[in-house]
Amino acid sequence: MEKEKFTSRFGAIMATASGAVGLGNIWKFPYMLGQNGGGAFLLVYIVCVICFGLPLMITEFVMGKSSGQSVRGAYQTLAGNNRWNFVPILTCLTVMFITGFYLVITGWCVKYFWISIVDGAWLQSMGGNIVCSLVAALISMGVLWMGVNKGIERLSKIFMPILLVLLVVLIVCVLLLDGAGKGLSFLFAFDASKITSRTVLNALGQCFYSLSIGMGALITFGSYIPKKQNVASTAAEIVGIDTLVAIMAGCAIFPAVFAFGISPEQGPQLVFSVLPAIFGQMPGGQIVSVLFYFLLCIAAITSAVSLLEVLVASLMDLTEKRPRPISRHKGLIYAGAACLLISVLCTLSLSADNKWLILGGKTLFDWVDIITSNFLLPIIALGTVVFFGWFVDKKVMHEEMAPYYGKQKWTMNVYYFLIRWCFPGLILLIALNSIGLL
Ligand code: TRP
Numbered sequence: 001m002e003k004e005k006f007t008s009r010f011g012a013i014m015a016t017a018s019g020a021v022g023l024g025n026i027w028k029f030p031y032m033l034g035q036n037g038g039g040a041f042l043l044v045y046i047v048c049v050i051c052f053g054l055p056l057m058i059t060e061f062v063m064g065k066s067s068g069q070s071v072r073g074a075y076q077t078l079a080g081n082n083r084w085n086f087v088p089i090l091t092c093l094t095v096m097f098i099t100g101f102y103l104v105i106t107g108w109c110v111k112y113f114w115i116s117i118v119d120g121a122w123l124q125s126m127g128g129n130i131v132c133s134l135v136a137a138l139i140s141m142g143v144l145w146m147g148v149n150k151g152i153e154r155l156s157k158i159f160m161p162i163l164l165v166l167l168v169v170l171i172v173c174v175l176l177l178d179g180a181g182k183g184l185s186f187l188f189a190f191d192a193s194k195i196t197s198r199t200v201l202n203a204l205g206q207c208f209y210s211l212s213i214g215m216g217a218l219i220t221f222g223s224y225i226p227k228k229q230n231v232a233s234t235a236a237e238i239v240g241i242d243t244l245v246a247i248m249a250g251c252a253i254f255p256a257v258f259a260f261g262i263s264p265e266q267g268p269q270l271v272f273s274v275l276p277a278i279f280g281q282m283p284g285g286q287i288v289s290v291l292f293y294f295l296l297c298i299a300a301i302t303s304a305v306s307l308l309e310v311l312v313a314s315l316m317d318l319t320e321k322r323p324r325p326i327s328r329h330k331g332l333i334y335a336g337a338a339c340l341l342i343s344v345l346c347t348l349s350l351s352a353d354n355k356w357l358i359l360g361g362k363t364l365f366d367w368v369d370i371i372t373s374n375f376l377l378p379i380i381a382l383g384t385v386v387f388f389g390w391f392v393d394k395k396v397m398h399e400e401m402a403p404y405y406g407k408q409k410w411t412m413n414v415y416y417f418l419i420r421w422c423f424p425g426l427i428l429l430i431a432l433n434s435i436g437l438l
Contacts, residue, residue, distance in 0.1 A: 019309075036198075053208070084387055091216040096339055220309060
């Protein structure tokens, strides 16, 4: 059966951008920025995105587009043998755990959205959390059920623009508060003394996460990009949208935080416990809070959709040549069920009653996060750059770029210098930093 492709350039950009724009932009970026010195972190982050994020996004897109396959098939086609199969297998396992984890937090977004409309005390219970994750998972699965064009592409063409408009509305509301200016100057004032090696490595890690690099998602989406579309400019636009949304989220959150005299260094609970308190005291707070959590739900659910798509597409590719290939619908049920199970176990582990899910003082929820982001993701990212830089024929990249950039040899030389020599070392540094060895 012919594989689906995105119907237009706009569709491809919206679909991939809506996957990239997620909790990383609206939940994680603001608290990371708050903890890492404000404007200095922002500048370092932008430099990382351009020098590091963009070339890696292009690499993954080229892998998907030139092979026409998702993660599993892309490695096999480009390598011409089975020797690299461990990378896609590890990728799918990691994505399964990350999706389970992501659904827990997406569930929190749904919960706060629900609470901002009606007062549902029961939602705070364990059962309430599980129901919310289930709702998020079922919505995401419903979208994928309809396929790449009718599901993912159509959904993101509607919701990505809505998300941008909502962010603008929120920024305007927040900027009307007394004392909002201090938040903006925290965000944009540059203080070089705040840049430490830690800031740089945190910014690099955040850039990876926010652009969905190293998880096979960009390979999968790359395989849906129409043949005639330029992947380099497509990647540049997606990177631009993702970074813009992160900065806009900062502009919506910090002015409120400063106007209410709260310290910006709150960490992960910034969006889930500090903001509700602020909304409670703000004029028109309920409307702002409904808008904010609706926005967070859109961002998180569209990302959960693209995470799940990695698994569904790989299951379909893997069994394509078998007598009874797995259909999209069947693959979706398998993948969805596995991720939901992980997410329910993660939620259960957050209650002290379930001691069997707590190991060495840390819950299953913590362990999934620690193991995936500190160990598995760096291994996969390293696998990707070493594979593409050293083992894939340079012709693959040349053929993708030549129609648009002709024979500009120096860009290729810079690219290969980065991917062969700089990126592997940088990825190791990020990994050592997140394990705490640096
Ligand atoms: N980029 C997403 C965010 O900002 C998170 C993410 C990482 C992701 N890798 C992914 C989403 C792969 C979809 C697919 O929240």
